[in-house]
Amino acid sequence: MKRRIWQHDWLIALAVVLIYLAVWLLTPAIGGLERRGYDVGVRMTSREPNAKIAVIAIDQQSLDNIGRWPWSRDIHARFIDKLAAAQPNLIATTVFFTEPQQDKGLQALQKIKGMATAQASFPSEIASELDTSIKALDVDGQLADSMGRAGNVMLPMLFELGEPKGEPDKPLPPYVARTELEPSGDPANGWPLAVNAATVPIAQLGDKARGIGTDTQQPDGDGVVRSVPLVVRYYDQVFPTYPLLAAAYGLNLKPAQIKLTFGESIALGNVHIPISSDGRFRPYFYRGNGGTPAFAVDSFYDVYSGKIPVEKYRGKIVLIGATALGIGASLVTPVSPAESPVLLTANTLSALLEQHYFVSPHWATVAVLGVLLLIALYLTLALPRLKAGPGAAITGGLLLLLVIAEFALLTQGMLWVPLLGPALLLLLGHGVLTTKHYLLTEEKHQKSSAESAESNRMLGLAFQGQGQLDMAFDKFRKVTLDESMLEILYNLALDFERKRQFNKAESVYRYMADFDANFKDIAAKLKRARQLSETVMLGGGSGGPGGTVLLASGDVEKPMLGRYQIEKELGKGAMGVVYKGIDPKISRVVAIKTMALSEEFEAELLDEARERFFREAETAGRLNHPNIVTIFDAGEEHDLAYIAMEFLKGRDLLPYTKPDSLLPLLDALAIVRQVAEALDYAHKQNVVHRDIKPANIMYEPESKTVKVTDFGIARITDSSKTKTGMVLGTPSYMSPEQLSGQKIDGRSDLFSLGVMLYQLVTGSLPFNGDSMAELMYRIANTEPADPRTLNPQLPPIMSAIIMKAMHKKTETRFQSGAHFAAALAKLEAGLKARQAKQNG
Numbered sequence: 074m075k076r077r078i079w080q081h082d083w084l085i086a087l088a089v090v091l092i093y094l095a096v097w098l099l100t101p102a103i104g105g106l107e108r109r110g111y112d113v114g115v116r117m118t119s120r121e122p123n124a125k126i127a128v129i130a131i132d133q134q135s136l137d138n139i140g141r142w143p144w145s146r147d148i149h150a151r152f153i154d155k156l157a158a159a160q161p162n163l164i165a166t167t168v169f170f171t172e173p174q175q176d177k178g179l180q181a182l183q184k185i186k187g188m189a190t191a192q193a194s195f196p197s198e199i200a201s202e203l204d205t206s207i208k209a210l211d212v213d214g215q216l217a218d219s220m221g222r223a224g225n226v227m228l229p230m231l232f233e234l235g236e237p238k239g240e241p242d243k244p245l246p247p248y249v250a251r252t253e254l255e256p257s258g259d260p261a262n263g264w265p266l267a268v269n270a271a272t273v274p275i276a277q278l279g280d281k282a283r284g285i286g287t288d289t290q291q292p293d294g295d296g297v298v299r300s301v302p303l304v305v306r307y308y309d310q311v312f313p314t315y316p317l318l319a320a321a322y323g324l325n326l327k328p329a330q331i332k333l334t335f336g337e338s339i340a341l342g343n344v345h346i347p348i349s350s351d352g353r354f355r356p357y358f359y360r361g362n363g364g365t366p367a368f369a370v371d372s373f374y375d376v377y378s379g380k381i382p383v384e385k386y387r388g389k390i391v392l393i394g395a396t397a398l399g400i401g402a403s404l405v406t407p408v409s410p411a412e413s414p415v416l417l418t419a420n421t422l423s424a425l426l427e428q429h430y431f432v433s434p435h436w437a438t439v440a441v442l443g444v445l446l447l448i449a450l451y452l453t454l455a456l457p458r459l460k461a462g463p464g465a466a467i468t469g470g471l472l473l474l475l476v477i478a479e480f481a482l483l484t485q486g487m488l489w490v491p492l493l494g495p496a497l498l499l500l501l502g503h504g505v506l507t508t509k510h511y512l513l514t515e516e517k518h519q520k521s522s523a524e525s526a527e528s529n530r531m532l533g534l535a536f537q538g539q540g541q542l543d544m545a546f547d548k549f550r551k552v553t554l555d556e557s558m559l560e561i562l563y564n565l566a567l568d569f570e571r572k573r574q575f576n577k578a579e580s581v582y583r584y585m586a587d588f589d590a591n592f593k594d595i596a597a598k599l600k601r602a603r604q605l606s607e608t609v610m611l612g613g614g615s616g617g618p619g620g621t622v623l624l625a626s627g628d629v630e631k632p633m634l635g636r637y638q639i640e641k642e643l644g645k646g647a648m649g650v651v652y653k654g655i656d657p658k659i660s661r662v663v664a665i666k667t668m669a670l671s672e673e674f675e676a677e678l679l680d681e682a683r684e685r686f687f688r689e690a691e692t693a694g695r696l697n698h699p700n701i702v703t704i705f706d707a708g709e710e711h712d713l714a715y716i717a718m719e720f721l722k723g724r725d726l727l728p729y730t731k732p733d734s735l736l737p738l739l740d741a742l743a744i745v746r747q748v749a750e751a752l753d754y755a756h757k758q759n760v761v762h763r764d765i766k767p768a769n770i771m772y773e774p775e776s777k778t779v780k781v782t783d784f785g786i787a788r789i790t791d792s793s794k795t796k797t798g799m800v801l802g803t804p805s806y807m808s809p810e811q812l813s814g815q816k817i818d819g820r821s822d823l824f825s826l827g828v829m830l831y832q833l834v835t836g837s838l839p840f841n842g843d844s845m846a847e848l849m850y851r852i853a854n855t856e857p858a859d860p861r862t863l864n865p866q867l868p869p870i871m872s873a874i875i876m877k878a879m880h881k882k883t884e885t886r887f888q889s890g891a892h893f894a895a896a897l898a899k900l901e902a903g904l905k906a907r908q909a910k911q912n913g
Contacts, residue, residue, distance in 0.1 A: 082457030090449045107491040112407035114483030123423040128370045130396040135374040146212040150219040157223035159383040165227040167394035220281040228282045232268030248279035254311045256333040263336025263350025265306040286315035304352040316421035323390045355431040356424030358408045437490045444495045452502040468503040554588045576606035635708045662720040693784035700751035702782045723773030732836030741833040746897040747779040753890025756819030765825035766806040809853040820883045827878025835863035
């Protein structure tokens with residue numbers, strides 16, 4: 074059948090790749106993921122800031138004590154005078170002084186002085202007093218004088234972002250133009266960020282400043298500042314930004330010593346800083362501890378009032394700026410949702426001086442494209458050919474590798490190679506293909522379920538018509554329950570009651586009640602079947618000795634079987650139902666296994682089966698071994714043959730063959746060793762078990778007691794057929810010679826014991842098949858998988874023992890149970906010694 078286009082995995086994967094690349098190129102979604110990954114990498118990296126940088130904050134405490142903002146410039150003047158006395162390396166204020174501070178009284182006094190100066194007879198004393206008053210009110214002059222005396226004060230200015238149009242209205246003032254840079258290299262490698270519309274400090278202050286730099290920021294599309302411009306382009310002039318100029322002064326360099334190479338790097342003496350094509354770089358953002366800034370921040374008022382001695386700032390780069398809410402706009406960084414401009418400047422300045430910055434290496438683009446190509450090839454060519462488990466493991470490994478690679482490069486090498494985008498493509502591609510497989514599987518499953526439900530219903534009815542009620546129930550349970558199925562199951566339960574198999578009738582009624590507890594009289598039926606299942610004997614006659622008597626109240630008397638009083642049903646064994654009984658004469662508790670010979674054998678074979686039953690029971694009764702269940706009695710009553718044997722605590726080994734409930738290895742070895750010893754004893758008595766399997770081995774975990782049951786039972790049923798024509802037995806554990814009908818000896822039991830050991834240590838049978846014919850073929854012709862492939866914890870010698878026990882040729886297997894037990898005992902001793910050494 075021709076497959077539809079959407080069913081081809083490689084086409085689906087290719088479509089996912091192309092759509093993903095389109096989303097990456099045309100929308101900011103993938104870029105946003107990469108940027109968030111970058112932020113995580115920054116927070117995972119640890120660096121220490123430059124110790125020469127000190128921050129003095131115009132904080133809320135300063136506003137509360139000095140007054141509302143903006144302050145008069147004489148305050149700044151006095152502060153600079155106080156600070157300059159400590160001889161700091163640089164005083165860099167981020168406060169803008171772009172407008173003169175004009176006092177109306179100052180203007181009046183200046184006008185009076187001008188008029189008085191024109192009068193020759195004006196008294197000199199009044200003129201002197203006017204000069205003193207004018208100077209007191211001229212706060213811009215006071216600030217200029219303070220800056221001039223300090224000689225190392227740096228001021229900020231502003232440019233507007235954007236490509237300029239035409240020519241500037243007027244040239245920049247000389248105090249700004251003197252910081253112009255002379256770039257080198259090819260401008261084709263990249264132009265710095267374009268700016269226009271300069272807002273500069275007033276000339277009175279600008280002339281006294283050591284330098285003036287632009288405080289320009291351009292956040293990414295999500296509003297986070299991750300990169301900082303170091304240079305900007307104003308028409309055809311290139312200027313350093315505030316952090317770069319401060320870093321140059323901090324290294325005692327002049328602006329002319331800042332060397333810019335277009336689109337490549339900036340050199341500050343021996344410090345080389347790589348930049349992007351537009352002149353930006355990615356500083357490391359320092360993180361504080363417990364919400365405190367990474368830099369030491371002092372209050373402006375504490376320094377101004379003398380609480381903090383200015384000597385603390387000797388030789389340092391002092392940054393002054395506002396941190397109080399409502400003064401200036403805060404910025405978002407990878408480590409802070411609200412960073413003040415002065416702290417961002419401090420961060421950038423420290424990153425420049427310490428060379429703490431992230432770069433995207435020149436090979437990053439090629440690497441990302443290469444990874445994208447490999448992922449595309451994996452999704453389109455490799456993943457569709459892998460099974461679900463290996464595919465998920467490989468995808469998970471690749472995903473982990475990409476994530477680890479990105480964050481390792483960021484945190485260890487401070488290199489940003491954006492690999493989260495390719496990692497997301499890998500995850501989405503795998504998810505789409507997995508979803509597609511699931512949808513196809515669901516479609517097939519629904520179609521298959523509808524078809525198989527009708528097949529199971531028809532097969533169940535056919536089995537029921539032939540009297541094979543167990544097989545009928547098995548098929549009916551695979552059909553979805555509805556009103557019609559409840560009718561069919563109700564009739565099946567009645568058929569079980571007619572055969573006096575009340576425990577099975579109870580199972581059917583319980584199954585129905587779980588779906589609809591109000592169906593017909595099912596509640597009463599379930600109660601009666603539960604009561605009868607605990608007392609009524611399979612094959613027992615009604616009335617007479619040993620029969621079951623129903624009282625008028627509906628209660629059931631405990632029946633007798635031979636001399637034994639039946640207490641309750643324990644379960645179903647190889648022959649039939651197994652009951653707990655008591656010998657009233659000596660109060661011995663026994664287990665009674667029964668077989669309804671008339672129901673299991675054809676009439677012409679009944680006498681032969683009865684004779685074989687008692688002969689085999691007698692043979693098994695002669696066995697006297699601590700690991701073989703003791704037979705006390707055998708008899709027949711009302712066509713119901715029975716064997717009374719020792720009542721065992723514990724349970725059979727079937728629950729311990731499941732992968733999630735395996736026994737410890739030493740316990741499993743001890744169990745099989747004891748079974749091998751029991752078989753060795755039985756074989757020396759010329760008794761072959763013929764049906765060694767977990768269900769025939771009883772185990773009591775507390776006392777570690779092991780008992781082999783059902784000796785000789787397989788012999789009774791092995792050569793006979795039931796009325797339905799079904800051969801009895803357990804083919805999964807049979808030896809090749811037993812399946813082929815050859816004469817067998819004790820080595821056949823050892824083969825079965827090897828199969829059981831394989832299952833106890835791996836949780837899986839060595840031979841499996843979808844049909845009886847396929848299973849028999851595998852047992853006879855194929856080698857099982859090495860048990861270590863299912864349980865890598867097994868020692869090699871364990872695998873060798875198991876494979877030897879299951880060898881196809883009898884002469885190559887263990888030749889006796891003693892030989893098998895000795896090999897297991899040697900392995901046990903070795904494991905115990907190794908365990909003791911590890912614990913010691």
